[in-house]
Amino acid sequence: MIRVSIVGASGYSGVYLMQALLSRPDVSISVITSNSNAGKKLSDFFPLFAKTNHKNPLLSEIKFSLFDADLIGGSSDAVFFCLPHNESSKLIPAVLKKNKDVKIIDIGADFRFDDVSAYEQHYGKHSAPELNGGFIYGLSDVFYDKIKNSQLIANPGCYPTGALLPVLPLVFKECVDFSFPVIINSLSGISGAGRGLKLQNLFCEIENSAKAYNVWTHRHLPEIKEKIKKAGKLTPDVIFTPHVIPVSRGILTTVYLKLNKDSTMENIAGIYESFYSGSPFVSILNNIEDCNIKNVVYTNNCHIAFEIREENAAGSAGLMVKIVSAIDNLGKGASLQAIQNMNLMFGLEPDFGIPQYSPYP
Amino acid sequence: MIRVSIVGASGYSGVYLMQALLSRPDVSISVITSNSNAGKKLSDFFPLFAKTNHKNPLLSEIKFSLFDADLIGGSSDAVFFCLPHNESSKLIPAVLKKNKDVKIIDIGADFRFDDVSAYEQHYGKHSAPELNGGFIYGLSDVFYDKIKNSQLIANPGCYPTGALLPVLPLVFKECVDFSFPVIINSLSGISGAGRGLKLQNLFCEIENSAKAYNVWTHRHLPEIKEKIKKAGKLTPDVIFTPHVIPVSRGILTTVYLKLNKDSTMENIAGIYESFYSGSPFVSILNNIEDCNIKNVVYTNNCHIAFEIREENAAGSAGLMVKIVSAIDNLGKGASLQAIQNMNLMFGLEPDFGIPQYSPYP
Amino acid sequence: MIRVSIVGASGYSGVYLMQALLSRPDVSISVITSNSNAGKKLSDFFPLFAKTNHKNPLLSEIKFSLFDADLIGGSSDAVFFCLPHNESSKLIPAVLKKNKDVKIIDIGADFRFDDVSAYEQHYGKHSAPELNGGFIYGLSDVFYDKIKNSQLIANPGCYPTGALLPVLPLVFKECVDFSFPVIINSLSGISGAGRGLKLQNLFCEIENSAKAYNVWTHRHLPEIKEKIKKAGKLTPDVIFTPHVIPVSRGILTTVYLKLNKDSTMENIAGIYESFYSGSPFVSILNNIEDCNIKNVVYTNNCHIAFEIREENAAGSAGLMVKIVSAIDNLGKGASLQAIQNMNLMFGLEPDFGIPQYSPYP
Amino acid sequence: MIRVSIVGASGYSGVYLMQALLSRPDVSISVITSNSNAGKKLSDFFPLFAKTNHKNPLLSEIKFSLFDADLIGGSSDAVFFCLPHNESSKLIPAVLKKNKDVKIIDIGADFRFDDVSAYEQHYGKHSAPELNGGFIYGLSDVFYDKIKNSQLIANPGCYPTGALLPVLPLVFKECVDFSFPVIINSLSGISGAGRGLKLQNLFCEIENSAKAYNVWTHRHLPEIKEKIKKAGKLTPDVIFTPHVIPVSRGILTTVYLKLNKDSTMENIAGIYESFYSGSPFVSILNNIEDCNIKNVVYTNNCHIAFEIREENAAGSAGLMVKIVSAIDNLGKGASLQAIQNMNLMFGLEPDFGIPQYSPYP
Secondary structure (H helix, E strand, O other): OEEEEEEOOOOHHHHHHHHHHOOOOOEEEEEEEOHHHOOOEHHHHOHHHOOOOOOOHHHHHOEEEOOOHHHHHHHOOEEEEOOOOOOHHHHHHHHHHHOOOOEEEEOOOOOOOOOHHHHHHHHOOOOOHHHHOOEEEOOHHHHHHHHHOOOEEEOOOHHHHHHHHHHHHHHHOOOEOOOOOEEEEEEEOHHHHOOOOOHHHEHHHHOOOOEEOOOOOOOHHHHHHHHHHHHOOOOOOEEEEEEEOOOOOOEEEEEEEEEOOOOOHHHHHHHHHHHOOOOOOEEEOOOHHHOOHHHOOOOOOEEEEEEEOOOOOOOOOOOEEEEEEEEOOOHHHHHHHHHHHHHHHOOOOOOOOOOOOOOOO | OEEEEEEOOOOHHHHHHHHHHOOOOOEEEEEEEOHHHOOOEHHHHOHHHOOOOOOOHHHHHOEEEOOOHHHHHHHOOEEEEOOOOOOHHHHHHHHHHHOOOOEEEEOOOOOOOOOHHHHHHHHOOOOOHHHHOOOEEOOHHHHHHHHHOOOEEEOOOHHHHHHHHHHHHHHHOOOEOOOOOEEEEEEEOHHHHOOOOOHHHEHHHHOOOOEEOOOOOOOHHHHHHHHHHHHOOOOOOEEEEEEEOOOOOOEEEEEEEEEOOOOOHHHHHHHHHHHOOOOOOEEEOOOHHHOOHHHOOOOOOEEEEEEEOOOOOOOOOOOEEEEEEEEOOOHHHHHHHHHHHHHHHOOOOOOOOOOOOOOOO | OEEEEEEOOOOHHHHHHHHHHOOOOOEEEEEEEOHHHOOOEHHHHOHHHOOOOOOOHHHHHOEEEOOOHHHHHHHOOEEEEOOOOOOHHHHHHHHHHHOOOOEEEEOOOOOOOOOHHHHHHHHOOOOOHHHHOOOEEOOHHHHHHHHHOOOEEEOOOHHHHHHHHHHHHHHHOOOEOOOOOEEEEEEEOHHHHOOOOOHHHEHHHHOOOOEEOOOOOOOHHHHHHHHHHHHOOOOOOEEEEEEEOOOOOOEEEEEEEEEOOOOOHHHHHHHHHHHOOOOOOEEEOOOHHHOOHHHOOOOOOEEEEEEEOOOOOOOOOOOEEEEEEEEOOOHHHHHHHHHHHHHHHOOOOOOOOOOOOOOOO | OEEEEEEOOOOHHHHHHHHHHOOOOOEEEEEEEOHHHOOOEHHHHOHHHOOOOOOOHHHHHOEEEOOOHHHHHHHOOEEEEOOOOOOHHHHHHHHHHHOOOOEEEEOOOOOOOOOHHHHHHHHOOOOOHHHHOOOEEOOHHHHHHHHHOOOEEEOOOHHHHHHHHHHHHHHHOOOEOOOOOEEEEEEEOHHHHOOOOOHHHEHHHHOOOOEEOOOOOOOHHHHHHHHHHHHOOOOOOEEEEEEEOOOOOOEEEEEEEEEOOOOOHHHHHHHHHHHOOOOOOEEEOOOHHHOOHHHOOOOOOEEEEEEEOOOOOOOOOOOEEEEEEEEOOOHHHHHHHHHHHHHHHOOOOOOOOOOOOOOOO
16 A cells, blocks of 8 residues: 655645545555645545545545644655645655655656756745755656656656657657757646636636737746757757646647658657657657647646648748647646656556546547 | 447447446457448547557457447447437347347437337337336436346436436435426536537537527426336426536536425435435535536536525425536436446446546646 | 716726727716726726727826725716625715716616615615615616616616516516416626636636526525516515526526416517517527527627427426526626616617627627 | 628628628628528527617518629629638629629638739639739738728738738838748637538537647648738748637737847837837737737737747847737638728728727626
8 A cells, every 4th residue: 555645735736636546446645735724624625525435434534734744754655745836845855854765756846957056047046955866857758767766756847748748759869950949839728827816817817818928938948948958969949838728727739840851750750659659648649630638638648749841942941840749737747647657656557547548528 | 357339439428438448457348339430440530549559459459330239249248329319229129139138228218218108209119119118227326226137227318317316315205395396407518419510519609608498398308207206106297497508518407396394404414315325426515516517527426415495485485495416417427327337237336447536627 | 978987997897898988989988996906007907908099099098096086076977886785885975975966877786776674684784775765776678767867877786687687577567477486597607706816716616617606595686586576566486596607708597487377478479579679689589599698798688588388287387488588797787788777867879889799609 | 871792691700790780880781692591581590680670670681692693793882702712703703793893802712812823722723813913912900001992802811810910010121030930820719610510610529628730731821921921022931830729719829930130129019019000900018918819809909919038048049039919810810800991992990880899808
């Protein structure tokens, strides 16, 4: 039995972790925290859990607690952190102090950067830089080998997950011509903004609308950039534009890349198929229209499709490819990838207990 | 291993059955039919199944077939029918002829009525009236005992499921004052209309709209009426108004009932709790606002909440209660209740392999 | 030129008033207030007004002010109040003191009740009971004659507008059998809850959901009840159930009524046609499915359709009719009906400057 | 009185034209055609027109007719064509033959290209190439001078309108560095696909989804390219990616451009302000998040906002700007721009009778 605690369990990624973990026979929930809702019963706060008591009467009593490092450290084999940035790094040291072997999966941004100074430039002063080197970047379908042997995982951001899964294989295989920027245009569901009370997240404000935001300054840009840089040889120019569209969940990412001259539909397809042949979650589709949010929502899947420009007119930028990826921002982009990482860290199959297919429609 | 076939697998209830069954280790898919898509690969037609091949390479080859009674009868322990009314009753006799022990779960309307003439009044000539008596009405959380020993199940309609789960316990316990009609006001998601090409189901036609339809004549009214009548002593006056609202899935049902004089919040709550104490899927909530579609969508759960009118002014209709229920029309209202029935028929726990909680938000 | 001020101009009904009035050649805007946004430019706060300066350069400078009774009274021929209940009654006396002839249209609840004690039972202590008798209930298409000669208008609630327009004609014409309650089942868009920051109004919380709320206690029930009572002979039993559905705007109301024995489709249709023959906004449709939110949204129209139950089985409640009405809660249910009232008060055609048709789709 | 006919009046752009024109005191409707709905009354087909008879009893009788060139030519001062491509070019010659002075506004694609061969490459054989030279490209806010004196207008495509309004001023002013492609990433509402019965336009298929389509081959690409080429000196490399998102209406366009070295936020803003100073419809916003669909929907407005990249890292593509524009695809992108063109052709103010502001929310 894996004893699990969740720190910050009343937000969207926390509740989705609960939803996924409560069904597992091999997991027991030790502590769930929510400082603002401490003392409330989970099933009162989230009535979707109304029948938590059926299989396990103890579950009907599960309540949010205040954070208590000793309690959590002492009762957990794995702890998920679902907190705003700069919060987990304040709490993790105390949990590790209590239990030096506890596995940590941080869904927040604090330990995603190799380069602490890049983190600090965009997020402010880091609270535990001494721990940063111990964290592995948890892009599971790419770095599964490292993840298997690690204790500390920094779960990737949602946009970076949607961008890196289609881009990294081509960078590793040296197909990208970096004389042209890597342009990443992403459309995100509203849940990406969390459960906080903000005017722009009201139904009436975003329904039947769409907008771009933080067009040059989104904090996920340096994360994407660092991982592409590390995978390639050169410092890439990465341009990233996030948008919100009126869906609850999902990220559709359209990437514009310049390919090396000899790239063809066939060899790009081959690279992807080979790169992800061992992944139960990443699929390459033939038809770009099939690569949509509906086909991956509520799963840990990532669908990828691409098309190389055939016509190559004068004045052209060169051999351009458009790659589209679709993920669920709370699934693959947060909680389910976190569980995939947990599975790997505990020596389980990566897809153990993770829903395989979207519930269509 | 339960060998399962699905007749009519390319509609919304068929694909949702596939989605739920493909993850089960104890189920193998024998035949899936779609006359209009015969020969197409499942994963081409529904790209959400792009990774069907991961665990079981044979699945990557699964294709829609034409209906073939001998093939299906010979290779199946259970057959689901997901067809328009009057279709399954033409096909089931031949399947039973080939395999007299095969279990049948018909998601269509053909065998839902005890009274064939009531069926024929609303649906037209019945094609297999001689089989009708053998079918059990598969409202699983109410009739589980009968279902356990049965071979042939008529899965309830979606609106009847949402209406009968809150109403029947009060009828069985003789709490309803039938001098007043049972008024059922239901709001359904668009998937209730199926995947057919109809103008009124276009996004632009129903998004940001809502309407009532078939206000006195919906075919689910006689189904609801027959089941209430059978459970009670008198012929009830049932008034049913279906509406469509712009959600993909879900039915919210608001029932107006007159209660017997001595009913209280406490004893009604007690009746529900006791009636559904053994059900892993039906929950009674305290707060009517919590009883919403979001909390049950993509599950087999039914949430119920109610409030008795306190003020009892002159001219009043009497001791009125409003009961609200929420279900997923394709889950509890179709495919997942069908799997619950299959579980019962095969001696399994009713909730085996059925997702327990909605993936929030 | 009608000089108009709007008190509470930064909420949904206020901004919609602005949107409708700014296009009118015969109206000039004097003062718009918003205590929380005082000093901000309208076009900065609501970028939809980006081109306010085109026709009238002064408009580009329009800013929200703090409330100032003397300024408003001295510069306005008409003042709209768009405030939470119990607010306008505190402010109106001072405006009238400054300008005893100013016309007032209160979109809030403060003066909607003939019976102040009924108001106080549901809304708390009234701040200006001495003014209450001077207000006319502004259900324009019914009470236009009284409105024409009045100075003070209480604009009806959104749900009452959707309920009373279909119900009152039948009450006036004595078609309703009050031995049965008047049951009103309403579905409202989210904007009915205003622009405040509440968890339940977040996109992710209500999208793809629906729920009932305040099922026996909504404050619009006593308003509906008083107006039906006044129109009929008896104290009616009115049952009202509000729901929210995931649309921004619109109210669909389904009314269940018992009719007197001799009512027919023809004579009910005749009553409606005759009652609303002079109204440019209320239409009777033949088909209930056509009576939907999409066909009236963004207008001041009210569509009504109805169907009498033909089958009249034993145990029946009698000659039941279902009536459906559709309005825009912010249009007919608030700001556009307020403008209709203003038109009438100033001797203009009721539909002057009011958009006639929904922008489909 | 301008006598107007609409050919193809039962689709989304046709009905929206009707909605806008029926309110005008200076316009009378002569003929509306719909071959598939000939003989049906407008108000039966589109119940939103239920009160057409109020102001003008004749309107209550308006019916769809079959196309009849002589009838239309003989009774119209202006004719709008709202047809699939390759249809209007078959019909316009006969209308002109009957009435050589009739003004034509073609909302379809047939006459949008200067270069007939470019048209034919993407749309097939042109049916009236001899007329092509007489048509003016009706991008009203840019080419108003030419439009004023013209008889024949080719109304721009919806995507080209959203792309060209932000791009052309910078091309005319020679700010664009064409060594880098013009990258246009557009998000469109579903109404862009018309009212036809296609699986992908069903509510359940697109709600809560998003996808890219025709990523290298959309027919609006050559239209955009020709107009940029004509405005600039060089043959540009234009990359265009259309997406659909779950809104009924609206197009959000994100443009990636390389600017000449000396461009600054200030001078780009100055170019836009000066270019559109005379336009009542195009606004430049300071904040990219304000530039969203909600703020322009149901209007003829185009909002534009932009941001130049400050950081200019090594490996960078150069001085990049992101420009976002928002329009209503059926308003500015079709019917309202068509009316703006009609206004110009008849010597009226461009915004006469056109709604100025979005009905928020």
